Amino acid sequence: MIEIxxxxxxxxxxxxxxxxxxxxxxxxxxxxxLHDGHMSLVRKARExxxxxxxxxxxxxxxxxxxxxxxxxxRDFEADTKLCSENGVDLIxxxxxxEMYPEGFCxxxxxxxxxxxxxxxSRPIHFRGVCTIVNKLFNIASPDRAYxxxxxxxQLAVIKRMVKDLNMPVEIIGCPIVRESDGLARSSxxxxxxxxxxxxxxxxxKSIFLGKEMADNxxxxxxxxxxxxxxxxxxEPLARIDYVEAxxxxxxxxxxxxxxxxxxAIAVYIGKTRxxxxxxxxxxx
Numbered sequence: 089m090i091e092i093x094x095x096x097x098x099x100x101x102x103x104x105x106x107x108x109x110x111x112x113x114x115x116x117x118x119x120x121x122l123h124d125g126h127m128s129l130v131r132k133a134r135e136x137x138x139x140x141x142x143x144x145x146x147x148x149x150x151x152x153x154x155x156x157x158x159x160x161x162r163d164f165e166a167d168t169k170l171c172s173e174n175g176v177d178l179i180x181x182x183x184x185x186e187m188y189p190e191g192f193c194x195x196x197x198x199x200x201x202x203x204x205x206x207x208x209s210r211p212i213h214f215r216g217v218c219t220i221v222n223k224l225f226n227i228a229s230p231d232r233a234y235x236x237x238x239x240x241x242q243l244a245v246i247k248r249m250v251k252d253l254n255m256p257v258e259i260i261g262c263p264i265v266r267e268s269d270g271l272a273r274s275s276x277x278x279x280x281x282x283x284x285x286x287x288x289x290x291x292x293k294s295i296f297l298g299k300e301m302a303d304n305x306x307x308x309x310x311x312x313x314x315x316x317x318x319x320x321x322x323e324p325l326a327r328i329d330y331v332e333a334x335x336x337x338x339x340x341x342x343x344x345x346x347x348x349x350x351x352a353i354a355v356y357i358g359k360t361r362x363x364x365x366x367x368x369x370x371x372x
Contacts, residue, residue, distance in 0.1 A: 090172045092179045096187075096227050099180050103141070103228055111138035115230035115257075117221060120144040121161040122170050125265035125273035129234040132262055134175045141228050142171050143180040145187065150216030161278045180228065187223060196222045201248050201339040205241045205352055206363070209329050217242055218249050225257055232258045236265070238272050240350050240365045244339055264364070266292065272364045279360040287325035288357045291364045294319045294331075298351050302368040307345045309333035320355060329354035329361065336367055345370050 093099035103113060114133030118126050122144075133140045144167050151157040164181065171179055196218035201207075207214055225233065235243045243261045250259055265273045270292035271285075280288055294316040301312045310333070317331045334341055336348040345368055352365040 090168065090176055090179065092168070092181055094181050094183070094186070096182065099141075099178065099227055102178055103139075106139050107229065112231045113137055113139045113141060113228060115224065115228045115233040116140065116142045116176075117224050117233065117235070118142060118144055119146045119160065119275070120167050121163055121275040121278070122167045123265075123273050123275065125236055125238065127170060127174050128265050129236060129262050130171070130174045130176060132260065133232065133234050136232060136260075139177045140175060141178045141180060141230065142176050143224050143228070145180070145182060145220070147187075147216055147220045148184055149188070149219055150210075150213050152210060152212055155210075156276075156279075159279075161275055180224070187220070195219050196249065196253075198245060198249060201241070201245050204334055204339050204341060205330060205332060206354060207241070207339075209354070214242075214245055218245065221246055222249070222253075225255060230257050232260055234260045234262055236263075237261050237365070237367070238264045238274065238363065240336070240352055240367065241339055244336060244350075248338075270296070272362070274362060276360055276362060280357060284325060284358045284360065287323050288360075288362060290320050290323040290326050291353060291355055291357075291362055294353060295351070295364050295366050299366045299368070302345060302349075302351075302366075305371075307370075308343070309345055309349060309351070310343050312351065316351070316353065320353070325357055327356040329356060 114137030116129045116133055146160050148157055195215055197215050202214040247259050271288055297319055298312045298316045313331045313333055320326050320328055331353045333349055333351050336350040348369055350367050354363045
């Protein structure tokens with residue numbers, strides 16, 4: 089039977105009971121409006137842990153004033169049903185006032201990996217991400233936490249935070265889950281009109297093009313990004329935020345594929361900002 093905790097106190101009481109029994113805990117942090125991409129993380133957590141916790145919390149701290157906090161899709165009833173069907177033991181579903189009580193003034197910030205890509209166009213975003221994930225780790229005491237590769241910069245940032253702050257949690261990155269036509273699963277896909285949904289396929293098409301070039305031996309990261317950009321620009325409804333190649337560990341720009349290289353894109357389709365990426369390992 090799935091349990092729901094709307095307070096930190098209740099979540100801690102439940103998880104503390106598990107820990108006293110020697111059970112392992114896997115955490116899947118989410119902002120809700122769950123889909124099969126999230127469930128792929130849940131299934132992985134289910135395989136590797138005795139208990140699975142999913143947080144459903146639209147984190148106001150990672151939204152700028154001009155972003156879509158109020159419009160961000162929510163459906164807790166559907167989220168609960170999906171979690172129940174996929175073997176989740178506990179949903180942590182607090183209100184913002186529970187996570188950020190009056191007078192809240194402590195933050196987790198980072199330089200370096202947060203400066204490029206999404207950090208450029210969303211300057212407060214990763215401060216909000218690091219702060220809330222830190223809080224979730226403190227509340228849930230997970231042995232492992234699961235993040236999707238679709239948010240690849242976030243994954244790199246969380247790995248860095250855990251390493252730098254000596255957090256006793258293993259971070260597991262999981263593959264991007266795509267729709268049958270290639271579009272990366274995202275809660276924000278809901279915003280797209282039928283015409284925009286069709287136009288959004290230009291993101292995955294450019295990702296597949298770049299990956300094919302890299303797989304065929306192209307090592308010039310700038311050339312790959314240039315060809316991806318040219319393809320995206322053929323779609324009238326698309327407006328590019330960035331098309332970049334970076335070192336996946338430190339999220340610093342690279343000109344040549346060397347080590348683990350992340351090719352990441354952010355593109356507006358109409359008013360909706362979508363992201364996608366692929367990672368390539370340099371052949372020795």
